[in-house]
Amino acid sequence: MTVAVSRPRPWVRQLILAAGALLSLVLGCGPGGGTHRRTAASSAAPLASWNDGEAKAAILRFVATVTTPGGPGYVPTAERIAVFDNDGTLWAEQPIHFQLAFALDRVRALAPRHPEWRTQEPFNHLLAGDTAAFLAGGEHALAAVMAASHSGMSTDEFAAIVKDWLRTARHPRTGRPYTSMVYPPMLELLDYLRSKGFKTFIVSGGGVEFIRAFADSVYGIPPEQVIGSQGKLRFELRDGKPQLVKLPDVQFVDDGPGKPAAIQTLIGRRPIAAFGNSDGDQQMLEWTWAGTGDRFALVVHHTDAEREWAYDRGSPVGRLDKALEEARSAGWTVVDMKADWKQVFPAE
Amino acid sequence: MTVAVSRPRPWVRQLILAAGALLSLVLGCGPGGGTHRRTAASSAAPLASWNDGEAKAAILRFVATVTTPGGPGYVPTAERIAVFDNDGTLWAEQPIHFQLAFALDRVRALAPRHPEWRTQEPFNHLLAGDTAAFLAGGEHALAAVMAASHSGMSTDEFAAIVKDWLRTARHPRTGRPYTSMVYPPMLELLDYLRSKGFKTFIVSGGGVEFIRAFADSVYGIPPEQVIGSQGKLRFELRDGKPQLVKLPDVQFVDDGPGKPAAIQTLIGRRPIAAFGNSDGDQQMLEWTWAGTGDRFALVVHHTDAEREWAYDRGSPVGRLDKALEEARSAGWTVVDMKADWKQVFPAE
Numbered sequence: 001m002t003v004a005v006s007r008p009r010p011w012v013r014q015l016i017l018a019a020g021a022l023l024s025l026v027l028g029c030g031p032g033g034g035t036h037r038r039t040a041a042s043s044a045a046p047l048a049s050w051n052d053g054e055a056k057a058a059i060l061r062f063v064a065t066v067t068t069p070g071g072p073g074y075v076p077t078a079e080r081i082a083v084f085d086n087d088g089t090l091w092a093e094q095p096i097h098f099q100l101a102f103a104l105d106r107v108r109a110l111a112p113r114h115p116e117w118r119t120q121e122p123f124n125h126l127l128a129g130d131t132a133a134f135l136a137g138g139e140h141a142l143a144a145v146m147a148a149s150h151s152g153m154s155t156d157e158f159a160a161i162v163k164d165w166l167r168t169a170r171h172p173r174t175g176r177p178y179t180s181m182v183y184p185p186m187l188e189l190l191d192y193l194r195s196k197g198f199k200t201f202i203v204s205g206g207g208v209e210f211i212r213a214f215a216d217s218v219y220g221i222p223p224e225q226v227i228g229s230q231g232k233l234r235f236e237l238r239d240g241k242p243q244l245v246k247l248p249d250v251q252f253v254d255d256g257p258g259k260p261a262a263i264q265t266l267i268g269r270r271p272i273a274a275f276g277n278s279d280g281d282q283q284m285l286e287w288t289w290a291g292t293g294d295r296f297a298l299v300v301h302h303t304d305a306e307r308e309w310a311y312d313r314g315s316p317v318g319r320l321d322k323a324l325e326e327a328r329s330a331g332w333t334v335v336d337m338k339a340d341w342k343q344v345f346p347a348e
Numbered sequence: 349m350t351v352a353v354s355r356p357r358p359w360v361r362q363l364i365l366a367a368g369a370l371l372s373l374v375l376g377c378g379p380g381g382g383t384h385r386r387t388a389a390s391s392a393a394p395l396a397s398w399n400d401g402e403a404k405a406a407i408l409r410f411v412a413t414v415t416t417p418g419g420p421g422y423v424p425t426a427e428r429i430a431v432f433d434n435d436g437t438l439w440a441e442q443p444i445h446f447q448l449a450f451a452l453d454r455v456r457a458l459a460p461r462h463p464e465w466r467t468q469e470p471f472n473h474l475l476a477g478d479t480a481a482f483l484a485g486g487e488h489a490l491a492a493v494m495a496a497s498h499s500g501m502s503t504d505e506f507a508a509i510v511k512d513w514l515r516t517a518r519h520p521r522t523g524r525p526y527t528s529m530v531y532p533p534m535l536e537l538l539d540y541l542r543s544k545g546f547k548t549f550i551v552s553g554g555g556v557e558f559i560r561a562f563a564d565s566v567y568g569i570p571p572e573q574v575i576g577s578q579g580k581l582r583f584e585l586r587d588g589k590p591q592l593v594k595l596p597d598v599q600f601v602d603d604g605p606g607k608p609a610a611i612q613t614l615i616g617r618r619p620i621a622a623f624g625n626s627d628g629d630q631q632m633l634e635w636t637w638a639g640t641g642d643r644f645a646l647v648v649h650h651t652d653a654e655r656e657w658a659y660d661r662g663s664p665v666g667r668l669d670k671a672l673e674e675a676r677s678a679g680w681t682v683v684d685m686k687a688d689w690k691q692v693f694p695a696e
Contacts (some may be wrong), residue, residue: 078570155612199572212616222426223616224547232615235605235631242634244612251600251613257583264503264592265578265599266614268571270562283583286590 035118035258046192049185049343055209055298055339056332059189062296066272067196073294077197081271083263083284084190086204086211086228088277088318089300090219091182092345094309096317097327098178099206106149123148143305150231155209155244179218180348185341186275186300190219198273204228204262205255207281227262229254243303255280260287271294282323297332299323304338309347380502383412394540397533397691403646404688406681410644414620415544421642425545429619431611431632432538434552434559434576436625436666437648438567439530440519440693442657444665446526447554450513454497469498498579502591503557510561527566528696533689534623534648538567546621551611552576553603553628555592575601575610603628608635620644630671633680645680647671651685655693 032171050056065073066080107126117123122141125133134141153161166179174181190200190329202221204211208228215221230251233237233244254262260283263271274281275290285297301320302311314319327334337344357383367634398404401454413421418569455465455474465471473482482489501509505560514527522529538548552559556576562643563569574656578599581592602610619656621644622629622636633645649668660668685692 081572097413144435151641208613208616224429224614233609233612235608235635242608242631242638244608246636260583260590260592261581264581266572268556283590287583287592290590 029213046195047185047188049188049341051340051342053336053340055333055335059192059296059298062273062294063193063196065294075272075293079200079269079272080193080196081201081267081269082193082198082273083203083259083267083275083288084186084269085276085278085281085284086206088203088302089275089281090186090190090202091178092308094311095173097206098171098181099210100215101169101172101178102162102210103145103149105165105169106161108146110148121217150207150210151246151248153246155233155246158209158246159213162210166214174345176345176348179214180346182218182346183341184302184343184346187219189275190221193273194220199225201225201227201263201267201271203254203259204283206257207231208254227254228268229258257283261285263287274298275300276323277302278318278320279323280318282326285323286326289330291331297327297330298335299327300335301337303336304341304344306338308337310338312318350383375580393414394543395533395536397536397689399688399690401684401688403681404684407644407646410621410642411544423620423641427617427620428541428544428546429549429615429617430541430546430621430622431549431551431607431615431619431636432534433624433626433629433632434550434554436537436650437629438534438550439526440656441666442659443520445521445554447558448527449509449517449520450558451493451497453513453517454509455493460495485528498555498558498573499594502593503581506557506560506594510558514562515527522693524696527562528694530566530694531648531689532691532694535567538622541621542568547572547573549575549611549615549619551602551607551632553601553606555579556602564636575602575614577606605631607632611635618676622646623648624671625650626666626668627671630674634669634674637678637680645675645678646683647675647680648683649685651684652689652692654686656685657684 018179041169047056047059050059063073066075068074072155084090087097087099091098104126107123111117111127114123117127122134122137122144125131125137125141126145150158154168162242166177169178170176171178171181194200200219200221202211202215202219202225204227206228208226208230211225211228212226215226216223232247232251233248234247236243236245252258252262256279259281263284271284271288272291272294273296274285276282276285277300281299285299289295289297299320301324302309304310311318312324324334326332378385378610388533394430395404395407398407413419414423416422432438435445435447439446452474455471459465459471459475462471465475470482470485473479473485473489474493485492498506514525517526519526519529520526521608542548548567548569550559550563550567550573552575554576556574556578560574562572580595580597580599582595584591584593600606600610604627607629618639619636620639620642622633623629623646624633625648629647633647637643637645649670649672650657650666652658659666660672672682674680683689
């Protein structure tokens, strides 16, 4: 039986594009001075942080349709599967994916234990703050940083490292903990869907073990409902005790066409609702939308440069181009963050 | 980032060993005449099909410990994860894994559409009933049969094919539908654990899409709680409609050390109870057993040649050797099917 795994090019390419954003923000300056208007959400009505408009109305209409017993669009509870992208859909992703920020911080934290990095590419450039030289390393440099930060420890150790980072790291522009850069309107949506019998899953291009470190406490999504990109694990006995050790090899890249494949392989049911924000979510949205009966597909469009970031076609991170076109032609719901959301980040 | 996938040798080797059993049973004779004593299970008490004995007592004791609020071994509901092997643990696996029987039947069913198979190895030998020549093809022959029967169709089409086969195929010895060769004591155990707040998962070396075709209706285990070996899927548009097409390449082999790795990657919590029957379950049992707090590990030992089959160390299918030794030295629970189970198969 032949086994072929393609190299994770789209994902690495995205990292490379994203790395351009490192220039001033991660290697250079400290926290910037962005200020965000925030409105406290009332908890009385569902989706209280959503302004009245087509997006909110479409959500309420869909949920009413699939949950009305005896109605023409009724869907049994077991089949109410809703899938959510994470980066840019449930939390922010600018100026670089937060997991890449973690990887870079981790390399700096590990540097004292790796004196050889002072002369070893690409770590020497990263540690010296020479962004241009680091980026010149391309795919190889980024892969080296991901491998150095995401492998060589047990899964238990990695979870502890990520939790510690999430507790202490601050976003360079907002100064907030990364877990305070989640979107309350989406948290309300998760709660609302669950209150209506939906089972909510994350289906992310990010690493599954990274996301699980906060998904339960922040999103109310338990580990077994988090799907993400996977690294290989090696089972071994250390002093007679079983360990799962994270390897630098990629098992599966959960992005683009990988998302519906992962949904089929790991959930085994076609979702009836899908939520994303970038071209990496397009196939997941298509797969969901093409099912029989009532389906819901939603794209979060980042339109709010004042409270968050405004980006779509031209962005190296979370590029939204073809999926936005398809949303418009197919009739998917598009959230205009600036117009549709009363609040973008939680009150501090 | 380098990507390396090892060939699924253990799994293929197991198939080859198992293929020896083809000789008389699958290519040769029709249904044999095995008769099975069956006892109707009372539904009054938990585990009614289990005789009183150490295995049943150990299960009841463990469940009481982890579910007693305020007790020293209490485990919150969300962490009550129980994992079950499928072949030989929840249903029978002799004389060959039922999925291999499906694959061979499928090749025969497809033969009219493949006239080239009449002269193409290994299909020509299989179709001519020349077992020796077929087996001489080794890994390659078996892989060809698996690929021909398990790829080239959409996931929806494959599910329909498996369901159709399960409805019509009969086991060569018992003449029963394969789904009537499940073990009532284990079905009771699944129900009992779920009634105590456990979330039950299948973690099988078999193909995930094959098992899902019956896991919900037969075991009460929904698709999203079935973990198995995975083939690669390709997302494609057919007449503008998204399809997931099954490819002949292996994505992940969920056997041996692959089982704890899959549990970590796909569930993300360490189980507190694990149930298996062969050396392929050893690492899953070790991983479960090594967690902190009260843990439960159980091995089903096939000791009943009259009502089922008696096999362990010497069996090409479901070999139980090292895991049986470890069960005894570590203090895992061993089920003696002949002594512990009032009933092996459901009443017809």
